[in-house]
Amino acid sequence: MxxxxxxxxxxxxxxxxxxxxxSAGGKRIRPILALAVMESFQKDPxxxxxxxxxxxxxxxxxxxxxxxxxxxxxxxxxxxxxxxxxxxxxxxxxxxxxxxxxxxxxxxxxxxLSPEQKVQMIAVLSQAAGAAGMVGGQIEDLEGEDRNLTLNELESIHEKKTGKMLECSVLTGGIAAGASDDDLKYLKNYARHIGIAFQIQDDILDITGSQDEIGKPVGSDEANLKTTYPKLLGLDGAKKEMEKHIHISLEHLNKINGNTGILASIADYIIKRNH
Amino acid sequence: MxxxxxxxxxxxxxxxxxxxxxSAGGKRIRPILALAVMESFQKDPxxxxxxxxxxxxxxxxxxxxxxxxxxxxxxxxxxxxxxxxxxxxxxxxxxxxxxxxxxxxxxxxxxxLSPEQKVQMIAVLSQAAGAAGMVGGQIEDLEGEDRNLTLNELESIHEKKTGKMLECSVLTGGIAAGASDDDLKYLKNYARHIGIAFQIQDDILDITGSQDEIGKPVGSDEANLKTTYPKLLGLDGAKKEMEKHIHISLEHLNKINGNTGILASIADYIIKRNH
Known part of the structure; x- marks a missing residue:
């Protein structure tokens, strides 16, 4: 880069x-996911x-x-x-x-990549990032700022704002690896659920983390009156919800015709990360 | 759209x-250019x-x-x-x-379009719009705001900020029409020079036009202390410079193996337009 x-x-x-x-770093979870999918299908990342x-x-x-x-x-x-x-x-x-x-x-x-693969990747990326995806999610997020959201609304915002790009990451790896349509569907569902889990863990870390570890002030969500999973479900409820989504993500992963151990370990990392 | x-x-x-x-309208010069290229090669726009x-x-x-x-x-x-x-x-x-x-x-x-054509178009579009093209031109424009520019600097800004996207338009038409590499090169040079002429006419209209016709206040360039072609060359000098570039653009057009009358008339329109 x-x-x-x-x-x-x-x-x-x-x-x-x-x-x-x-160069500011970050977890690079998106590139890692795409490369891990290539690895799962025994292709050179x-x-x-x-x-x-x-x-x-x-x-x-x-x-x-x-x-x-x-x-x-x-x-x-x-x-x-x-x-x-x-x-x-x-x-x-x-x-x-x-x-x-x-x-x-x-x-x-x-x-x-073949021209077909490039066009497919560009379609996936532009749709994930566009009006029906990430940009739309940011609009919904801004519009929802000053009111209490329901769990469904919160999930819709996160699905668009961060979920679609995580799905894009695994699909990019899958397209490059020549995965079947079924496997692409399982990959997408895997990403969808680790995406929700990832967001819940973000919300949890905003309460339980330290500024040094997460790189931004702790408690900013509460200060900004943001609707979060812990706010809607309590801290324990949010943790259970996160574990549920990780569980579903692994179920989809197990249906894939490949060696997906590394993708399972990424799901595990999401629960255990402290930043 | x-x-x-x-x-x-x-x-x-x-x-x-x-x-x-x-929906705000505008001259739609970019789409028209691309469609006119298709027409020139007897393809369905x-x-x-x-x-x-x-x-x-x-x-x-x-x-x-x-x-x-x-x-x-x-x-x-x-x-x-x-x-x-x-x-x-x-x-x-x-x-x-x-x-x-x-x-x-x-x-x-x-x-x-074939996947090959799509990839080629996306490459042309993203390069024209990106850091080495339009966005780079906007940066140079902002950085040059508070000082007098030379003719070379002014041309570099316009080449990046508006020229590349006009080149992108004719190349998009050319790629779709299956034009030869030589013809793509001539098309690009044609666009490059009508692009400069277009910008000179913009600068001239800011002095000689009416707000009703151009849709923004007249004289804003001078009020903003912007470097313009008329400022560097005088009004007559700017008109001569514009005609020179139209002339060069037509020379390139004449080398193309197609029926390019409509593209010549677009060059003519650029000189005569009043908005």
Whole structure:
């Protein structure tokens, strides 16, 4: 990712701001999921490194835009000042725009995928990130900010805002690996449920975690009057709900015709992570 | 475009803001160019309507983001209040994000193009719109705002900010029509030079036009201390420069193995338009 950005024929301030956010780290759960799917089907994950970086570009763009003053107005992300705090609002918006756009270039550049596979991946990515997916989820999230949400509404927001991109990650791996339509369906369901579990754990960590570990102030959800799983279900109820979704995700995983041990361990990591 | 947006499974506020900007009209020069190229090669332009709408989506997203308070801070566009004036900043940013993202979905959905053609078009579009193209041009434009630019710097900004997307339009038509590599090169040069001519005419209209015709206040460039072609070359000099570029564009057009009368008439329109 960093070498791709460094080689871009683009204004240095733009490259700096793109690199700043891409280099900020994070869990890289999306690329890891896609590569783990390739591994599960005994394919070489290195063949799709650029395509999985594309997903991380899209994820990073969404964080930069979500953090903007007119959206969530966050000053810190992953323990570092957010893009607009460092580069100003205009640069932050454009760095996000550029990351989103370059993600599609990266997929077209891949040397191993067939044109059919590239078109399928681009369709999955643009739909996951678009109006019916991530952007739509961000709109619903902003619109739901000042009122109490039901469990269904909360799930719908998370499904769109983060779930679709996790589904995109496993589908990207599955498409590259030549998985059957059935296996793609199981992969998608696996991702859907670990996505919900992931979000519940995020909400739990906002209560039980430490700022050093999660990279942002603890208790910010409560301070922002946000509807969360622990708020709706209690802390114990939220933990049970998370375990339920992990259980369902593993059921789908077991139906897949491949060696999916690594995907099961990612589900396990989601429960046990502390950041 | 409007039917595609209306059918999207997305929050209604998001669809409204996307439709608002897409329906605001404009010259539609980019879609027309792509369709005119198809026509020049005796192919049915209707086969790529969705792919050319994708280009208009990307163009529209760029206008929404350029107009934002942290960028050009414009209140009017095409005679109507800008997106953030109507929907607020967060919605405007997200409407732009969604239009950019959906543009790639639209290309993947096309029923006539081969996967190879789609990948080639997506590569051309994402590169034209990305860090080395349109977004990079916007950064250079913002960075050059408070100082006098040379003619070379001015041309570099316009080449990136508007030229690349015009090149993308003719290449999209050319790829769909199965044009030869030579013809794609001539088409690209044709677009490059009508792009510069188009920008010069924009600068001239900002001095000589009327607000009713161009849809925004006249004289805004001078009020904003912007470097323009008339400022660098004088009004007559700018007109001569424009004619020079139209002349070069027609030279490239004449080398193309097709019936390019309609593309020549578009070059002619650029000189004569009053908005």
């Amino acid at each position: 960093i070498s791709y950005l460094s080689q871009l024929d683009a204004p240095s301030t733009l490259k700096d701001s793109m690199l700043y956010s891409i 290195l063949q799709i490194v650029d395509a999985v970086c594309a997903i991380e570009f899209v994820h990073t763009y969404s964080l930069i835009h979500d953090d903007l003053p007119s959206m969530d107005n966050d000053d810190y992300r992953r323990g570092k000042p957010t893009s607009h705090k460092v580069f100003g609002e205009a640069q932050a918006i454009l760095a996000g725009d550029a990351l989103l756009t370059e993600s599609f270039t990266m997929i077209t550049n891949n040397a191993f | 409007i039917s595609y947006l209306s059918q999207l499974d997305a929050p209604s506020t998001l669809k409204d803001s996307m439709l608002y900007s897409i 209707l086969q790529i309507v969705d792919a050319v709408c994708a280009i208009e989506f990307v163009h529209t997203y760029s206008l929404i983001h350029d107009d934002l308070p942290s960028m050009d801070n414009d209140d009017y566009r095409r005679g109507k209040p800008t997106s953030h004036k109507v929907f607020g900043e967060a919605q405007a940013i997200l409407a732009g994000d969604a239009l950019l993202t959906e543009s790639f979905t639209m290309i993947t959905n096309n029923a006539f």
